[in-house]
Amino acid sequence: MAQTFDRHRRLRSSAAMRNLVRENHIRMDDLIYPLFVVEGTDIKNEISSMPGVYQFSLDRLAEEMKEIAEAGIQSVLMFGIPDHKDACGTEAYNDDAITQQAIRQIKEAYPDMVVIADTCLCEYTDHGHCGVLHGHDVNNDETLKLLGMTAVSQAKAGADIIAPSNMMDGFVIAIREALDEAGYQHIPIMSYAVKYASSFYGPFREAACSTPQFGDRKSYQMDASNAREGLREAASDVKEGADFLIVKPGLAFMDMVLRLRENFNLPIVAYNVSAEYSMVKAAAQNGWIDEQRIVMETLVGFKRAGADLIITYHAKDVAKWLRGE
Numbered sequence: 625m626a627q628t629f630d631r632h633r634r635l636r637s638s639a640a641m642r643n644l645v646r647e648n649h650i651r652m653d654d655l656i657y658p659l660f661v662v663e664g665t666d667i668k669n670e671i672s673s674m675p676g677v678y679q680f681s682l683d684r685l686a687e688e689m690k691e692i693a694e695a696g697i698q699s700v701l702m703f704g705i706p707d708h709k710d711a712c713g714t715e716a717y718n719d720d721a722i723t724q725q726a727i728r729q730i731k732e733a734y735p736d737m738v739v740i741a742d743t744c745l746c747e748y749t750d751h752g753h754c755g756v757l758h759g760h761d762v763n764n765d766e767t768l769k770l771l772g773m774t775a776v777s778q779a780k781a782g783a784d785i786i787a788p789s790n791m792m793d794g795f796v797i798a799i800r801e802a803l804d805e806a807g808y809q810h811i812p813i814m815s816y817a818v819k820y821a822s823s824f825y826g827p828f829r830e831a832a833c834s835t836p837q838f839g840d841r842k843s844y845q846m847d848a849s850n851a852r853e854g855l856r857e858a859a860s861d862v863k864e865g866a867d868f869l870i871v872k873p874g875l876a877f878m879d880m881v882l883r884l885r886e887n888f889n890l891p892i893v894a895y896n897v898s899a900e901y902s903m904v905k906a907a908a909q910n911g912w913i914d915e916q917r918i919v920m921e922t923l924v925g926f927k928r929a930g931a932d933l934i935i936t937y938h939a940k941d942v943a944k945w946l947r948g949e
């Protein structure tokens with residue numbers, strides 16, 4: 625019989641054959657694990673909406689870091705949560721505040737761990753917004769100065785990468801100039817370039833105690849309906865000197881991962897955010913889904929879309945699964 629159709633199944637005939645033609649893989653090198661550090665002592669506090677994710681006090685951080693290092697995780701994203709919050713988020717740029725102490729502690733014990741500092745003010749302000757307020761509006765340019773100071777303080781503490789997530793206009797250039805002036809020309813900026821005003825951050829705000837006390841973040845974070853606007857945001861960050869571009873959230877915005885991949889040659893990072901994690905955990909706890917397969921399929925989806933790196937709360941579980949446990 626003359627061949628009248630294509631035989632795609634030839635390359636799917638056995639596990640070994642499928643291994644040969646697999647286009648994308650998840651490796652531990654691709655994963656970044658978020659870490660929440662709080663003030664106080666003897667705290668390992670599970671976040672109720674994120675089973676398996678904890679807030680740690682500094683004296684218990686070592687046990688978590690040991691687990692992380694043994695899992696083969698090479699990079700962490702630091703979120704510090706201070707007790708003292710005020711209108712200007714002073715603890716963000718205080719060299720002895722919780723975030724800076726945690727960074728120093730991690731770098732001392734694990735000099736090879738790539739420590740990424742989330743650079744934003746919302747964990748540090750009493751109103752929970754990502755910058756300084758004028759009335760009920762976040763003032764862009766005044767906030768830029770404080771972000772620059774925060775980044776420098778984090779770099780001084782030993783952060784290897786600065787990851788600004790506040791979505792002020794001009795934040796990349798403001799931080800780049802501040803870092804350069806302070807002698808940190810070598811520190812890269814991982815910009816949250818395309819960050820949407822999203823309901824998928826709900827559980828994180830419990831973890832980071834950063835829920836806005838009034839209003840929302842829609843005047844600075846992006847409208848979920850827009851894609852072209854995301855390309856304009858990313859183009860600005862590239863022009864201003866970003867070294868990595870983050871898309872956040874990941875799952876509902878995979879098209880943006882692909883669009884950035886097609887338009888820019890910088891490393892692209894997908895943030896598999898808190899509610900994406902919570903939904904999987906809740907369904908798995910109910911026995912409704914196969915957690916491992918759902919997570920691995922999601923993560924490889926990010927790779928297929930064009931992400932180089934994935935920030936994910938599943939990283940420790942992935943390590944176990946990759947080891948075959």
Ligand code: PBG
Binds near residue numbers: 898
């Ligand atoms: C800080 C910040 C947020 C997240 C990361 N950095 C919250 C927000 O912007 O409201 C969310 C991460 C997650 O949901 O996992 N601005």
